[in-house]
Amino acid sequence: MLTLEEDVDAHALRRQGWTISAIARHLGRDRQTIRDYLSGTRVPGQRREAPDAFVPFVEYCRRRLADDPHLWATTLFDEVRELGYQGGYSTFTRGLRRHEVRPHCEPCHATKGRDVAVIAHPPGEEIQFDWLELPTPPGEWGVGEHAHLLVGALAHSGRWRAVLAECEDFPHLVQALDAVVRKLGGTARRWRFDRMATVCYPSSGQVTAAFAPVAKYYGVGVDICPPRRGNRKGVVEKANHSEAQRWWRTVPDGLSVEQAQSGVDKLAARMDERRRTVDGVKVTVAELAAAEPLLELPLRPFAAELAVERTVTPQGLVSFEGNFYSVPPGLPGVRVRVVHRLGEDVLSISTAGRAVIARHRRAPRGAGQTVRDAGHVVALERKVLESFSDRAPCKSKVRRPPSEAALDEAERLRDRQATGSTAERVVIDLSHYAAVADRLRSVPAPKEENKE
Incomplete structure (x- = not known):
């Protein structure tokens, strides 16, 4: 050049x-x-561009992506390599973008390339809630394919807190909501959700009759996001990303639910140290959150009835929220229901037929306590003692030859085998064959009938 x-x-x-x-x-x-x-074929200051190896494959890629707009570029790259493409993967993807081969998908690009309005979030105005489903939880949790984490974030300051739940049904949602707002130190004036079925009717966005009393109890309004508009609750969505990448990816096997909850609480506290600039002044998220005017919370959670199924251990115990509670003896391996009304200090354990078999004082969540009823302890000890015997254990190093009765029975079996008492006689002596042959020689020939 x-x-x-x-x-x-x-x-x-x-x-x-x-x-x-x-x-x-x-x-x-x-x-x-x-x-x-x-x-004039070449111009000074400009290098001659090498021939674009992607050009011959543009039409093929365009047709393939017209059939399947979400086809992975790696899959398409494997196909064009078999057709003779010699370039690398980065050159191939650059060609896809330069020639605009992939068609536009409106649902996947709902906010990409558009003007985005800045939504004002006054202090203490809104808390954004969202369920975060985390794949492949530790097997000891017994929650299935996903762990369930309810995340709540103050829209103004960005402070967030999260609570692990066993599932996403209505009682667990209410329990997790109460725990999140208490971790935040109060509640904002409005709660924002996406279209989860436990809060609203997904088709219309109207609040359900079951959740309306919950909002009244805490004195808050409820806002529902438009469908497929994740940016409307972007504060909690960003918190979800932090939890998934900075906490969940490092959760080891063998960790209990309570230990995992402690880990996410520590991460939330560290995230309060993030810095923000408000009106030219540098502050932290914790300082912004402390200045938010939050509403006071009721003394007790909303009285939703929480019911879960558990299996009785051989020791006559039932696990619930990091503690163990006793049941009467004789039920190891039986499925029972643990029923707890939020806000109350007692819980009950019933059979599948709803017959209450135990009632206990509820221990603090994750305390690791074993709560036993005195009557259950006495009954269990009596049951265990009844199964024992005061006789001395049998000795293993002794000599005990077969008895006379056993020897007589063995001799009878030998005689039975020798006499051939089975259905088909077994011949073991050739003299029997000779006797049969002699009898056949002496048998007269059959008489012929007279022919007329």
């Missing part, structure tokens, strides 16, 4: 009558290069 100065010199020397070979020797360039610049 010639510089602008070299291009000027080449044109000047050419006008002075120099040959192309002389100009090439003078500038130290190739003759074909000088010829291209003098003819």
Whole structure:
């Protein structure tokens, strides 16, 4: 490539009558290069672009992506490699973007490339809630394919707190909501949700009759996001990303639910140290959250009835929220129901037929306590003692030959085998064959009938 100065010199020397070979020797360039610049085929300051190896495959890629707009680029790359494409993967994806081969998908690009309005969030105005489903939880949790984390974030300051729940039904939602707002130190004036079925009717966005008393109890309004508009609750969505990448990816196997809850609480406290700039003043998220005017919470949670199924252990215990509660003996392996009304200090354990078999004082969640009823302890000890015997254990190193009765029975079996008392007699002596042959020789021939 010639510089602008070299291009000027080449044109000047050419006008002075120099040959192309002389100009090439003078500038130290190739003759074909000088010829291209003098003819205008090449322009100084611009490199000659190499032929685009992607161009022959543009139409094929366009047709494939028209059939399947969400086809992975790696899959399409494997296909064009088999068709003779020699470039690398990064060159291939760059060609897809440059030629705009992939068609536009409106649901997937609802906010991409558009003007985005800035939504004002006054202090203490809104809390955004969202369920975060986390895949492949530890098997000891017994929650299935996903763990369930309810996240609540103050829209103004960005402070968030999260609570693990066993499932996403209505009682667990109410329990998790109460726990989140208490961790935040109060509640904002409005709660924002996406279209979860436990809060509203997904088709219309209207609040359900079951959730309306909950909002009245805490004195808040309820806002429902438009469908497929995740940006409307972007504060909690960003918190979800932090929890999934900074906490959930590092949760090891064998960790209990209570230990995992402690881990997410520590992460939330660290995230309060994030810095923000408000009106030119640098503050932290914790300082912003402390200045938010939050509403006071009721003394007790909303009285929703929480019911879960558990299996009785061989020790006559039932696990619930990090504690163990006793049941009467004789029920190991039986499925029972633990029923707890939120806000009350007692819980009950019933059978599948709803017959209450135990009632206990509820221990603090995750305390690791074992709550036993005195009557259950006595009954269990009596049951265990009844199964024991005061006789001395049998000795294993003794000599006990077969008895006379056993020997007689063995002899009878041998005789039975020798006499062939089975359905088909077994011949073991050839003399039997000779006797049968003699009898056949003495049998007279059958008489022939007279023919008329």
